[in-house]
Amino acid sequence: MDIKDIIKPENKVYSKTSLMTDNALSYCPGCGHGTAHRIVMEVIEEMGIAHDTIGVAPVGCSVLAYDFMDIDMTQAAHGRAPAVATGIKRLWPDKFVFTYQGDGDLAAIGTAETIHACNRGENIVIIFVNNGIYGMTGGQMAPTTLGGMKSSTSPFGRDIGTMGNPIKMTELVANLPGVYFASRQAVHKPSNVRKAKKAIRQAFENQKEKKGLSIVEIVSNCNSGWKMAPVQSNIWMEENMFPYYPLGDIKVDDVILGK
Amino acid sequence: MSELKLMKGNEAVAEAAIRAGADAYFGYPITPQSEVLEYLMSEQPEKRTGMIVLQAESEVAAINMVYGAAGTGKRVMTSSSSPGISLKQEGISYIAGAELPCLIVNVVRGGPGLGTIQPSQADYFQSTKGGGHGDYRLIVLAPASVQEMSDFVKLGFELAFKYRNPVLMLSDGVIGQMMEKVELFDQQPRLDYFDPAWTTTGKTDDRGRNIITSLDLDPYLMEKHNQMLQAKYRKIEELEVRVEEIMIEDAEYIFVAYGSSARISQKAVELARAKGIKAGLLRPKTLFPFPKRIISELADRVKGFLSVEMSAGQMVEDVRLAVNGKVWVEHFGRYGGVVHSPNEVLDALENLIEKK
Numbered sequence: 065m066d067i068k069d070i071i072k073p074e075n076k077v078y079s080k081t082s083l084m085t086d087n088a089l090s091y092c093p094g095c096g097h098g099t100a101h102r103i104v105m106e107v108i109e110e111m112g113i114a115h116d117t118i119g120v121a122p123v124g125c126s127v128l129a130y131d132f133m134d135i136d137m138t139q140a141a142h143g144r145a146p147a148v149a150t151g152i153k154r155l156w157p158d159k160f161v162f163t164y165q166g167d168g169d170l171a172a173i174g175t176a177e178t179i180h181a182c183n184r185g186e187n188i189v190i191i192f193v194n195n196g197i198y199g200m201t202g203g204q205m206a207p208t209t210l211g212g213m214k215s216s217t218s219p220f221g222r223d224i225g226t227m228g229n230p231i232k233m234t235e236l237v238a239n240l241p242g243v244y245f246a247s248r249q250a251v252h253k254p255s256n257v258r259k260a261k262k263a264i265r266q267a268f269e270n271q272k273e274k275k276g277l278s279i280v281e282i283v284s285n286c287n288s289g290w291k292m293a294p295v296q297s298n299i300w301m302e303e304n305m306f307p308y309y310p311l312g313d314i315k316v317d318d319v320i321l322g323k
Numbered sequence: 324m325s326e327l328k329l330m331k332g333n334e335a336v337a338e339a340a341i342r343a344g345a346d347a348y349f350g351y352p353i354t355p356q357s358e359v360l361e362y363l364m365s366e367q368p369e370k371r372t373g374m375i376v377l378q379a380e381s382e383v384a385a386i387n388m389v390y391g392a393a394g395t396g397k398r399v400m401t402s403s404s405s406p407g408i409s410l411k412q413e414g415i416s417y418i419a420g421a422e423l424p425c426l427i428v429n430v431v432r433g434g435p436g437l438g439t440i441q442p443s444q445a446d447y448f449q450s451t452k453g454g455g456h457g458d459y460r461l462i463v464l465a466p467a468s469v470q471e472m473s474d475f476v477k478l479g480f481e482l483a484f485k486y487r488n489p490v491l492m493l494s495d496g497v498i499g500q501m502m503e504k505v506e507l508f509d510q511q512p513r514l515d516y517f518d519p520a521w522t523t524t525g526k527t528d529d530r531g532r533n534i535i536t537s538l539d540l541d542p543y544l545m546e547k548h549n550q551m552l553q554a555k556y557r558k559i560e561e562l563e564v565r566v567e568e569i570m571i572e573d574a575e576y577i578f579v580a581y582g583s584s585a586r587i588s589q590k591a592v593e594l595a596r597a598k599g600i601k602a603g604l605l606r607p608k609t610l611f612p613f614p615k616r617i618i619s620e621l622a623d624r625v626k627g628f629l630s631v632e633m634s635a636g637q638m639v640e641d642v643r644l645a646v647n648g649k650v651w652v653e654h655f656g657r658y659g660g661v662v663h664s665p666n667e668v669l670d671a672l673e674n675l676i677e678k679k
Contacts, residue, residue, distance in 0.1 A: 148387050150388050156395060
């Protein structure tokens with residue numbers, strides 16, 4: 065087949081969503097954020113709701129998410145995204161509002177905002193990217209850092225006795241009646257990307273049906289912060305992160321699974 | 324038809340918010356301002372105008388709800404008292420940086436720390452010099468009556484949208500708790516236009532995406548943004564100074580006082596005049612912008628200024644800067660929750676006249 069045949073429009077099998085800008089991603093090569101951004105934007109494009117969607121960007125690696133997501137967005141202070149989203153959603157109940165937050169943002173400094181937005185059942189979507197570390201500030205210990213895991217502020221490994229346990233935030237908020245849907249996914253393999261996208265689609269469909277809060281956690285790698293090569297970091301994630309943060313739906317249609 | 328009512332200052336703020344066509348109030352209880360939230364909850368403004376009222380989990384959350392909603396162009400507000408306002412400072416800095424309009428009411432109580440629930444004016448520095456991190460200013464309105472607690476809500480929203488800048492109403496526990504008659508203004512409509520140039524209401528085909536942010540990692544662009552903010556503050560200083568002058572024409576000594584201290588100082592003016600002392604009162608209604616030029620011009624013809632504040636002396640620094648050494652400027656005030664009496668204020672003036 066000639067190259068001209070390959071690039072014929074009818075042979076096109078994939079194109080970038082129009083809701084991702086052409087700005088070069090600021091994420092490290094190998095990081096999962098880019099894929100997570102893309103599937104959120106694909107869902108918004110496929111649902112045809114871009115003109116009615118307002119995103120809330122956090123503080124963390126995805127602080128500049130609005131440079132890549134071609135929709136209206138508000139930058140929130142560290143941890144405050146669920147409160148900012150609440151303010152928007154309460155005044156525009158028919159618009160789609162989502163937050164995109166990391167684990168330091170959502171599970172440490174923003175714990176109160178997260179829990180209370182969940183408890184009020186704010187009709188929003190929370191995309192929670194958990195890579196077990198503070199990536200942007202250079203690899204410090206996060207609330208989700210695994211026991212024994214080394215970081216720049218736990219250089220000898222996280223000591224559970226003095227530094228506390230890694231927090232399972234999605235399971236925690238799933239117990240609140242305001243949370244309608246909670247799921248944990250990954251984006252390091254095509255099959256996982258498909259499942260994660262399906263969960264994100266479900267979350268936005270729930271918002272459309274005014275069901276309450278939906279949270280989709282994406283367990284991701286931080287090859288730079290973990291001081292690993294990208295492939296190695298994904299293997300480490302499968303072997304260490306997934307056993308502690310098991311993938312799959314946690315709460316579906318207001319029912320906690322396995323209870 | 325305007326309506327005459329006997330109300331608490333805090334209730335007047337709440338009623339005025341509904342009447343000013345506010346879209347939302349986000350708050351958290353704290354003495355001595357909880358009546359704002361209580362009044363709004365019992366009044367059910369959602370039924371009257373569609374206004375949303377939400378009790379947040381903290382002052383931090385409340386100001387961030389304001390930030391999110393203000394970014395969509397809505398007319399929104401919060402209120403609190405000193406310790407709660409301290410918690411809001413992070414959000415206020417972001418709102419100022421992102422240039423969003425909103426109204427914040429501080430019914431000041433004594434500090435520092437948990438302090439007391441009694442009235443104070445010790446948050447002047449925090450209110451007029453920025454308060455949170457970074458170079459920014461709030462427009463600061465200082466009501467001295469229940470009437471102004473109502474009127475300044477409307478004025479506050481007007482100025483907030485005129486300059487896309489947060490407006491702080493700096494009240495105190497006296498004005499918030501006392502009851503006076505208030506002439507309520509007529510119901511204003513809620514907003515139905517949201518400027519497509521900046522509001523985040525969803526990106527439509529006819530415009531690029533709107534982003535509400537205070538972040539720029541390029542320091543030169545950030546400097547430019549700061550210069551733009553400073554230019555706005557200079558314009559506000561030029562155009563928005565508001566004062567009340569009482570018996571100032573022939574005055575030799577000027578009390579400078581705002582809020583409930585102005586009420587007390589007004590009585591001290593009467594007492595002084597009865598004793599043959601030519602005293603007058605300059606009452607700033609705006610603390611930022613501060614009436615620098617008016618004070619500077621007065622300094623050319625009076626003998627001295629006494630800044631009367633329920634603090635250890637904060638506004639007195641701005642009076643001194645405006646007077647610039649031309650005549651004496653001193654401070655008098657009780658603080659930590661104690662309210663001075665008109666006689667104490669008069670005594671302070673008489674002592675100074677004798678000493679100087």
